[in-house]
Amino acid sequence: MEIPLVEIAQFLGCEIEGDKNAVISGVAALDKAQCGDLSFYVHQRYTNQIKQSKATAFIISAKDKEQFTSCTVIISPNPYRDFAKVISKWFNTFIPPDPNVHPTTIIGNNVEIGENCSxxxxxxxxxxxxxxxxxxxxxxxxxxxxxxxxxxxILHPRVTLLDRVIVGNRVIFHSGSVVGGDGFGFAPDPPEGYFKIPQIGWVEIADDVEIQCNATIDRGMLGATRIGRGSKIDNLVQIAHNVEIGEHSVIVSQVGISGSSKVGNWVTLAGQVGLVGHIKIGNGTTVTAQSGVAKSIPPNMVVTGSPAQPIAKNRRALAEMNRISVLRKKIAELENRLSSLEQPDK
Amino acid sequence: MEIPLVEIAQFLGCEIEGDKNAVISGVAALDKAQCGDLSFYVHQRYTNQIKQSKATAFIISAKDKEQFTSCTVIISPNPYRDFAKVISKWFNTFIPPDPNVHPTTIIGNNVEIGENCSxxxxxxxxxxxxxxxxxxxxxxxxxxxxxxxxxxxILHPRVTLLDRVIVGNRVIFHSGSVVGGDGFGFAPDPPEGYFKIPQIGWVEIADDVEIQCNATIDRGMLGATRIGRGSKIDNLVQIAHNVEIGEHSVIVSQVGISGSSKVGNWVTLAGQVGLVGHIKIGNGTTVTAQSGVAKSIPPNMVVTGSPAQPIAKNRRALAEMNRISVLRKKIAELENRLSSLEQPDK
Amino acid sequence: MEIPLVEIAQFLGCEIEGDKNAVISGVAALDKAQCGDLSFYVHQRYTNQIKQSKATAFIISAKDKEQFTSCTVIISPNPYRDFAKVISKWFNTFIPPDPNVHPTTIIGNNVEIGENCSxxxxxxxxxxxxxxxxxxxxxxxxxxxxxxxxxxxILHPRVTLLDRVIVGNRVIFHSGSVVGGDGFGFAPDPPEGYFKIPQIGWVEIADDVEIQCNATIDRGMLGATRIGRGSKIDNLVQIAHNVEIGEHSVIVSQVGISGSSKVGNWVTLAGQVGLVGHIKIGNGTTVTAQSGVAKSIPPNMVVTGSPAQPIAKNRRALAEMNRISVLRKKIAELENRLSSLEQPDK
Known part of the structure; x- marks a missing residue:
């Protein structure tokens, strides 16, 4: 496929600087790009790859123009998103199957399937x-x-949605994800053991949510477990019963959220974070990787550690710890000086 | 469905205080309950929801009676369990399918299927x-x-039990769980790589165990991996080869237990806990969330942290750490005082 | 089955010491072995089991001979591997199914299936x-x-390999593993939410890799996610997009590796380790269980903790922390002594 760069710029509503006759035949990262590829630049981590890149053109921010003199660039207010838009339009490898109901599919009673489904x-x-x-x-x-x-x-192969899961529009489920399993609820009943609490609630998943491979989202015990509009749930994440996640939150791989906790909007829980039950994470808060959150966190914080605390406080605490050996030496010095004073004759 | 409260009290063997003619049509949490609902109260976390609750009746402990004056209550020795019993009897949404073998099921040779199976x-x-x-x-x-x-x-949709898994009665497996995968055993054989140790053992799961979604339990290398009677294994838990779990233990989501470790009876491993291999966790011990256990733990302990230590010791250690800056200031003060003594003329 | 021990020794190319007429009918761990069993010894953890073991013969290292006087032993340069070889040859419970394509399998267009497949x-x-x-x-x-x-x-039951996964020879996939799911890539596009980055890359898995139950390996965003020759990926591991793992590395259960990170050859990541994205772990390095790695690590290190640091440094830091209460007492003592000097009359 050969796409004139001007067609791409027009599609994005952006300006070209450089060779307006350039033609694009692929997309690639800076360091892997070949002649004909469109690439993009957003992070200084890759600054040293700019000079060597063989890409024909780059989508970049206006502020980075100086680093791309003598290159052909598209100036974008959001280069990463616009690069994604280009992939989506011209280079996507996901090709939806034709509308069809395969004859081996088993369909129960009172099922309604809309037009154009596959x-x-x-x-x-x-x-x-x-x-x-x-x-x-x-x-x-x-x-x-x-x-x-x-x-x-879109439900990729081998998705399991159990009973009474309510799903909005444009939701994507990846392979192996399970939604609506029983919450983990047992009443201690010693000495006989535990008595199972029937989990009679449900799950609600709003529009534009994406749930990745082998993630698990349990149904509410009573009432709903909820995933808000636009939130993204990565591989192997655990969402317990009656958790509520707001809009546009990002829950990275292997996070575990315990029962009845509430996560706000635009929250990021980085990889392997754990939340105890019955807490609230405020809007806009970020919890760094592997942190353990035992208390509610206000909005717009960055917290870290286990137990999690504001990142500045955590850094001070780590710095204090690194000073312990210094303190030890100072104390030894004070002891010597004090001994000299106590026994001036020695 | 309308159930006279007296019928519920009779079923539970408990007394009603308040309106003995009350009729129940649903179950709900304190804050979500509507007129007609039965609710329950066990935790002071919810004390402030009592007054506003619209529930028609509550299952409560005798000790909490004063908080429910002018309400209709059932007095129970174990309100949470008894609330669960009521759900199980009248409000359960799990309806077992009719006995049947679906014609698409493929059944091998020498298979025996008992009466009344579905x-x-x-x-x-x-x-x-x-x-x-x-x-x-x-x-x-x-x-x-x-x-x-x-x-x-009960095996929910998409359960995988591999060869030679021995399962007791009333065991529940949730979707995506895999029991009997090969243990992770490889003998280093450099420079060629690793030589696979065939995992020729099996798995034994006792009565009344419940295994949640996408959990994995590996077969023994030699001999068995064992899950004891009444133990509960949450979503995404990893149980390695030759692990032995006792009776009525609760293994919360995303816990990982390494090979050949032994967990006693009535143990709780909270979310994301990790155990190294070849250790023992004593009966009645609790390991708090995200802890890492590197040594055997005696019975009836509460341990926390990574590496895990008794919770009181861990709290002291954290308190000591928070005192470092205090120590630093004291040392500075001592230095000043000492300097004054050393140079009295200044 | 009865196998003369000499036949086993010959197969391994090793010498017998003791009863050269011994006959073997099974394999077992030291403490479980019965008469007729072959066992093995590699770790001092089991030294106290040697005397009680009822095994007929043992595979051991030459250096351990003194502990097995009056026993029948096979002397091996690598007892664990050689024990595995014996299991593989005579006692393996994995019996490959006959070559066949089951009539219920659905096969698309332009599919090529080699000879002798099942x-x-x-x-x-x-x-x-x-x-x-x-x-x-x-x-x-x-x-x-x-x-x-x-x-x-070998693909055990219920393996999911999505589009364009390139797999070498002798690769084993266990139940529930998912390879080629979309990477977790979204461009922030506030206030509308996140824009999905199409994940148009692929996955390459080299020869002799083994991937355990419910592990997830995402496809590259652009280009490949790669698992090198002989590497082993345990249950519930998460490998993000564009990760590259070298040869003969061992990634233990519940590890999470973030996008674009590179793991060298002969690396061990122990259970529940987390790696941030865009870092490198050098050849031969070991990361201990539950560690969080936030920076690249040179070759041949052992690192521990979160954030991970060299194990000696981490031990020193823990030792310093344990000395805080000692420092506190010393400071109190210094204060007293100093007060005495300041107020000599008291």
Whole structure:
């Protein structure tokens, strides 16, 4: 495929500086790009790759222009997003399957499937399910009783949505994810053991959510577990019963969120973070990787450590710890000086 | 559904205080309850929700009666368990499928399936499998060679039990769980790489165990990996080869237990805890969330941190750390005082 | 089965000391072995089990001979590997299924399947897939478009390889593993939310790799995610987009490796380790369990903690912390002595 750079710039609503006749045939990272590729630059981590890059053109911010003199560039207010838009339009490798219901799919009673859907081989759709328009189920998907899927959703192979999961539009589920499993609720009943609390709630997933591979989202015990609009849940994340996640929050791989905790909007929980139950993370807060959060956190904080604390406080604490050996030496010195005073004759 | 409260109290063997003619039509948490709902109270975290609650009746402990004056209550020795019993009897949303073997299920040779079982669509049951009475397999379950399932088990959609997994009665497996995968055993054989140790052991799962979504339990290298009676294994937990877990232990989400470690009875491993291999956790011990356990722990301890230590010791250590800046200031003050003594003329 | 010990010794190219007429009928750990079993010894952890062991013979190192006087032993340069070789040859419980393509398997267009393969029930193989010789797919495997599998691979039940995964020879995938899911890439685009970066890269898995249950390996955003020859990936591990792992590295359960990080050869990442993105772990380095690595690590280090640091430095830091209370007492003592000097009359 050969795309004139001007067509790309026009699509993005951006200006070209440099060779306006350039033609693009691929996309690549700075260091891997070949002649014909479009690349992008957003992070100073890659500054030293600019000079060597063989890319034909770059999408960059206006503020980085000086580093790209004698290059052909598209000036963008958001280069990473605009690079993604170009991939989406011309270079996407995801090709939706044709609308079809594969004959091996088993469909229960009172199921409604919207127009233009594609249901792959060996899916099982239980009674009372509703599927919106243009939604795609790849093979081996399981849709439990009375679950509702909106329009334009994509379920990659082997997604499990159990009973009564309510899903909005444009939601993407990746392989191995399980939504609506029972919450982990048991009442101690010694000496007999634990008595299972039936988990009779449900799960609600708003528009534009994406849930990655092998993540698990449990149904509420009573009421709902909720994932808000635009939030993204990475591989192997655990979301317990009655958790509520706001809008546009990013929950990175292997995070675990315990029961009934609430995460605000535009929150980032970095990899392997753990949250205890029944706490709130305020809007705009970031929790750094591997942190353990045991208390509610106000909005717009950056917290770190286990137990998590504001990042500046954590840095001071680490700095204090590194000063212990200095303190030890000072004390030894004071002891010597004091001994000299106490025994002036020696 | 309308259930007279007296019928509920009778079922629980408990007394009503308040309106003995009350009628219950649902169950809900304190803050979500509407007129007609039965609710419950066990934790002071929710004390401030009592007054506003619209529930028609509450299951509570005798000790909490004063907080519920002018309310209708059922007095219970274990309110949480009794609330669960009420849900189980009248409000459970889990409805077992009718006994049936779906025609798409593939069944090997020498398979025995007990009376009254339900085997869903697209299951695969390999040679030599035995299944007890009343056991339910939802769609997409895989049962490996010579695996044995007891009576009244439930396998939610997409459970994988590999070869020679021995399962008791009333065991529940949730979607995506995998039992009997090879342990992670490789003998270093440089410079060629690692030589795979064949994992020729098996897995034994006792009565009343519950295993949640996407958890993994590996087979023994030689001999068994064992999960004891009544223990509960949460989502995304990893149990390595030859681990032995006792009775009524609770292993919370994303815990990892390394090979050959032994966990006692009534142990709690909170979320994201890690255990090294070849250690023992004594009966009744609790390990707090994200802790890393590198040594055996005696019974009835509460340990925390990485490396884990008794919680009181850990708190002291944290308190000491917070005092470092105080020590620094004291040392500075001592230096000044000492200088004054050393140079009295200044 | 009865195997003369001399036949075993000959197969291993090792010498017997003791009863050269011994006959072996099983394999077992030291403490579980019965008469007729072959066992092995490599670790002083088990020294106290030697005397009680009922094993008929042991595979041991020459250096341990003194502990096995009056026993029958095979002297091996690598007892653990050689014990594994014996299991593999005579006692392996894994019996490959007969070559066959099950009639329920759905195979797309332009698929090439090599001779002697076994494809189990309810597999789905999409267009353009190539499978080498002698490769085994157990039931429920999904192979995405244009994915390539080499010779002698084993896919246990319910493996998901998505589009364009390039797999070498003798690679083993365990149940629930997912390879080729989309990387977790989203460009912030406030206030609208995040814009999905299409993940148009692929995954390359070299010869002799083993990937355990429910592990996830994402495809590159651009270019490849790579797992080098002989590396082993344990249960529930997360490998993000564009990660590159070298040869013969061992990635233990629940490790998470963030995007674009590079792990060298013969590296060990112990359980629950986390790596941030865009760093390098040098050849031969070990990261201990639960450590969090935020910076690149040179070759042949042992690092520990979160943030990870060389193990000696970490031990010193822990030792310093344990000395804080000692410092506090010394300071109090100095204060007293200083007060005495300041107020000599008291």
């Amino acid at each position: 249901i792959g081989a060996y899916c099982v759709i239980e009674d009372g399910v509703k599927v919106g328009l243009n939604t795609i189920l790849f093979p081996f998907c399981y849709i439990g009783k009375n679950t509702v899927l909106g329009d334009n959703c | 085997i869903g669509a697209y299951c695969v049951i390999e040679d030599g499998v035995k299944v007890g009475l009343n056991t339910i397999l939802f769609p997409f379950c895989y049962i490996g060679k010579n695996t044995v399932l007891g009576d009244n088990c | 494809i189990g029930a309810y597999c789905v193989i999409e267009d353009g897939v190539k499978v080498g010789l002698n490769t085994i797919l157990f039931p429920f495997c999904y192979i995405g478009k244009n994915t390539v599998l080499g010779d002698n691979c």
